[in-house]
Amino acid sequence: MITNTELEHKGNLYPTGLISYEHDQDSINFITKNGVRLQLTILRDNMIRFRYTTNGIFEDDFSYAVDEDHPHGFNQLKVEEDQTHIIITTEKFICKVARDDIRVGMYTLEGKPIVEDELGFHWEESFEFGGNFVKMSKASRDQENFFGLGDKPTNFNLKGKRLSLWNTDQYAYGKDTVELYKAVPFYMGLHNNLSYGIFFDNTFKTHFDFCHERRNVTSFWADGGEMNYYFIYGPQMSDVLTTYTDLTGKPELPPMWALGFHQCKWSYYPESKVKEIASKFRELNFPCDAIYLDIDYMDGFRCFTWNKEYFPDPKRMVKELEEDGFKTVAIIDPGIKIDLNYSVFKEALENDYFCRRADGPYMRGKVWPGECYFPDFTNPEVREWWSGLYRELIGDIGVKGIWNDMNEPAVMEVPGKTFPLDVRHEYDGNRCSHRKAHNIYGMQMARSTYEGVKKFNFPKRPFIITRANYSGGQRYTSTWTGDNIATWEHLWLANVQIQRLCMSGMSFAGSDIGGFAEQPSGELYTRWLQLGIFHPFCRVHSSGDHGEQEPWFFGEEVLEITRKYVELRYQLLPYLYTAFYKYVQEGMPILKPLVYFDQEDVQTHYRSDEFIFGNKILVCPVQEPNVQGRRMYIPRGKWYNFWNDKLITGGREMYIDAPLDIIPIFIKEGALIPKYPVQQYVDEKKLEQINLDLYYKLGKETSDFYEDAHDGYEYRQNVYSLRTFKLTGKEDEVILQQHKSGKYSAPYSTFKLKLHGIPFEIKRVFYENEEVTLEDLQYNAEENSMIIDKDFSELHLVG
Numbered sequence: 001m002i003t004n005t006e007l008e009h010k011g012n013l014y015p016t017g018l019i020s021y022e023h024d025q026d027s028i029n030f031i032t033k034n035g036v037r038l039q040l041t042i043l044r045d046n047m048i049r050f051r052y053t054t055n056g057i058f059e060d061d062f063s064y065a066v067d068e069d070h071p072h073g074f075n076q077l078k079v080e081e082d083q084t085h086i087i088i089t090t091e092k093f094i095c096k097v098a099r100d101d102i103r104v105g106m107y108t109l110e111g112k113p114i115v116e117d118e119l120g121f122h123w124e125e126s127f128e129f130g131g132n133f134v135k136m137s138k139a140s141r142d143q144e145n146f147f148g149l150g151d152k153p154t155n156f157n158l159k160g161k162r163l164s165l166w167n168t169d170q171y172a173y174g175k176d177t178v179e180l181y182k183a184v185p186f187y188m189g190l191h192n193n194l195s196y197g198i199f200f201d202n203t204f205k206t207h208f209d210f211c212h213e214r215r216n217v218t219s220f221w222a223d224g225g226e227m228n229y230y231f232i233y234g235p236q237m238s239d240v241l242t243t244y245t246d247l248t249g250k251p252e253l254p255p256m257w258a259l260g261f262h263q264c265k266w267s268y269y270p271e272s273k274v275k276e277i278a279s280k281f282r283e284l285n286f287p288c289d290a291i292y293l294d295i296d297y298m299d300g301f302r303c304f305t306w307n308k309e310y311f312p313d314p315k316r317m318v319k320e321l322e323e324d325g326f327k328t329v330a331i332i333d334p335g336i337k338i339d340l341n342y343s344v345f346k347e348a349l350e351n352d353y354f355c356r357r358a359d360g361p362y363m364r365g366k367v368w369p370g371e372c373y374f375p376d377f378t379n380p381e382v383r384e385w386w387s388g389l390y391r392e393l394i395g396d397i398g399v400k401g402i403w404n405d406m407n408e409p410a411v412m413e414v415p416g417k418t419f420p421l422d423v424r425h426e427y428d429g430n431r432c433s434h435r436k437a438h439n440i441y442g443m444q445m446a447r448s449t450y451e452g453v454k455k456f457n458f459p460k461r462p463f464i465i466t467r468a469n470y471s472g473g474q475r476y477t478s479t480w481t482g483d484n485i486a487t488w489e490h491l492w493l494a495n496v497q498i499q500r501l502c503m504s505g506m507s508f509a510g511s512d513i514g515g516f517a518e519q520p521s522g523e524l525y526t527r528w529l530q531l532g533i534f535h536p537f538c539r540v541h542s543s544g545d546h547g548e549q550e551p552w553f554f555g556e557e558v559l560e561i562t563r564k565y566v567e568l569r570y571q572l573l574p575y576l577y578t579a580f581y582k583y584v585q586e587g588m589p590i591l592k593p594l595v596y597f598d599q600e601d602v603q604t605h606y607r608s609d610e611f612i613f614g615n616k617i618l619v620c621p622v623q624e625p626n627v628q629g630r631r632m633y634i635p636r637g638k639w640y641n642f643w644n645d646k647l648i649t650g651g652r653e654m655y656i657d658a659p660l661d662i663i664p665i666f667i668k669e670g671a672l673i674p675k676y677p678v679q680q681y682v683d684e685k686k687l688e689q690i691n692l693d694l695y696y697k698l699g700k701e702t703s704d705f706y707e708d709a710h711d712g713y714e715y716r717q718n719v720y721s722l723r724t725f726k727l728t729g730k731e732d733e734v735i736l737q738q739h740k741s742g743k744y745s746a747p748y749s750t751f752k753l754k755l756h757g758i759p760f761e762i763k764r765v766f767y768e769n770e771e772v773t774l775e776d777l778q779y780n781a782e783e784n785s786m787i788i789d790k791d792f793s794e795l796h797l798v799g
């Protein structure tokens with residue numbers, strides 16, 4: 001592989017001095033003596049877009065990543081110049097462009113450097129393909145660290161890594177595998193408590209080097225297309241991520257059942273097996289909301305068909321499963337079997353919907369069904385057709401969710417494991433080769449699936465999961481980390497990958513719990529599930545040829561422990577749903593790595609085992625066999641050990657007991673955690689009362705609790721309920737206030753308020769400003785709980 005440094009001596013070209021610049025409303029255009037144009041557009045007070053072209057002409061401006069409805073607008077833009085620079089000032093930062101070579105530097109309003117070009121923009125002609133390799137290099141600062149980039153299976157902090165983005169089917173990948181299923185060309189830099197983001201919106205193969213080749217240089221480049229990137233300023237990582245998700249979009253709320261526990265295997269068939277698995281869950285009182293049908297439900301792996309021998313009456317089966325609380329999710333792959341007696345194939349052929357090679361013939365490749373053709377999902381007409389194919393599966397048969405796989409796209413038995421690069425794509429009117437369309441193929445498939453499922457499942461919400469994706473794909477689908485292995489290292493990887501996806505705008509993510517390839521021990525399975533219940537998507541999946549992975553397979557102890565944890569997930573559903581709501585509204589990641597949670601504390605910059613689930617619960621998985629505990633970092637602030645209510649002060653590493661039935665969990669002081677009763681599936685029971693766990697704090701803390709009907713779209717007509725709890729703790733007093741908005745009225749009428757850590761004996765109680773007795777509130781001394789109306793506005797407990 002040629003390195004960047006070598007390339008510098010091998011025909012790299014650079015912009016020369018500035019001839020002129022002009023600016024209109026929101027952009028400034030620079031032209032250099034050698035014809036390079038830089039267009040700089042201010043999109044938000046903290047976001048600016050850079051586009052470079054080497055011959056003065058820009059390509060048509062088109063992006064699959066950018067959300068059409070993303071918020072625009074800024075408050076201030078000032079353009080000035082001095083002898084050496086053109087200086088652009090917004091409300092949040094200063095950008096300087098050098099007259100000499102149009103190198104760019106970004107500064108805070110106080111003049112502190114955020115990030116400065118090193119060589120800046122440069123390029124090299126691509127003799128093989130034509131066009132240019134477009135490159136950018138930036139000086140990195142002392143102590144700078146890097147985060148993001150999607151699903152990469154490597155250290156959480158990317159400093160020292162060189163990675164490329166080219167969606168690849170990597171069965172049983174390993175730590176440091178460079179190319180995986182997704183392409184998310186977005187990262188965040190952090191130094192001196194300043195954070196910024198770079199989103200390189202280029203769908204060709206892209207490369208990122210974080211101080212790997214040269215200790216003080218970060219660079220990114222692409223095998224073609226435009227140098228087109230967005231700079232986003234923090235200074236908080238949360239500002240960066242919110243702005244990035246504003247730009248590339250957020251998903252809609254999933255149906256709540258999609259946050260329940262899911263069981264999958266390659267493959268459950270025939271019908272009797274599916275039923276047997278489902279009944280076993282109910283028999284053992286092990287909560288579960290979804291069961292998956294992998295490729296064997298189809299007739300010879302033909303998408304949108306059924307093997308009638310295994311599944312004689314799918315509609316009846318799906319209905320019966322649903323009566324028992326199980327939602328059926330079915331897999332759909334992109335490869336369409338070449339078969340003139342197969343209607344999907346025939347329709348696509350007649351309408352010319354399949355991808356073609358550059359010189360005419362259809363793109364042919366082997367996947368599960370044997371030789372296949374592949375729909376061109378970058379053609380809007382094809383997407384429309386494909387979404388219509390879900391009519392029967394979703395609308396008639398009643399399947400509730402769709403699982404899109406092999407959409408990197410994966411092709412078997414060929415070098416490169418994908419399409420040849422000459423394959424043509426419509427790219428929504430910007431015709432191009434597979435070099436440009438490869439990384440968004442899976443995303444466009446998932447998009448079209450989302451549209452179909454949404455249409456035929458309406459007025460219920462759609463659920464989609466995809467393996468391949470690109471930035472912005474979070475608008476349509478959830479995702480998982482692909483074909484991992486049942487090893488301890490992969491448990492570690494799953495933890496890092498899901499946190500990384502959350503930091504890359506794709507929070508709705510999970511791993512194959514227990515490992516896809518190979519067989520976990522009961523201990524590994526237990527530890528993995530203890531982690532998995534904190535992942536936004538929670539599914540056990542495995543390749544059946546390696547043995548069983550149902551929770552009862554590993555014996556009584558494992559069954560008991562894993563059930564306890566899945567029950568905990570069901571209790572925490574309202575809390576997780578609230579975190580999801582925050583993600584949908586504000587782009588807040590559902591899991592918060594410690595560096596995101598407290599970037600000012602440099603101790604967090606290299607931590608990756610611990611994370612915050614939602615915004616109040618600290619979790620740290622056990623990732624080794626045969627241990628009774630582990631050391632972990634407790635972030636600054638005070639935390640209650642979930643298991644014994646012991647209060648500890650963070651900002652330090654500690655040894656925490658964790659025998660097999662314990663995963664370290666801590667609750668932030670001052671938190672109010674809503675909890676549902678254990679249910680076997682979402683909405684199994686009518687909720688009569690729910691728990692609110694209050695963790696005392698000396699001082700103030702706010703907590704949110706979002707609810708709606710758990711499915712459907714009424715929440716968009718204000719039929720939701722958002723409760724904000726304000727806790728004020730004093731030495732001998734607790735004041736709890738509630739503010740509620742929205743028109744949804746939950747079916748229960750009371751909360752059971754459970755008090756943790758109250759340092760005084762409650763002597764007097766004021767409820768809605770009137771003194772009442774503890775008996776009035778059905779105080780239970782053993783539990784330290786009381787019953788209050790769900791719409792209470794104020795409660796004072798006085799010692």
Ligand code: GLC
Nearest residue numbers: 265266294295331405482483
């Ligand atoms: C791929 C998927 C896996 C699935 C299998 C069969 O390997 O990643 O999850 O079970 O294909 O469809």
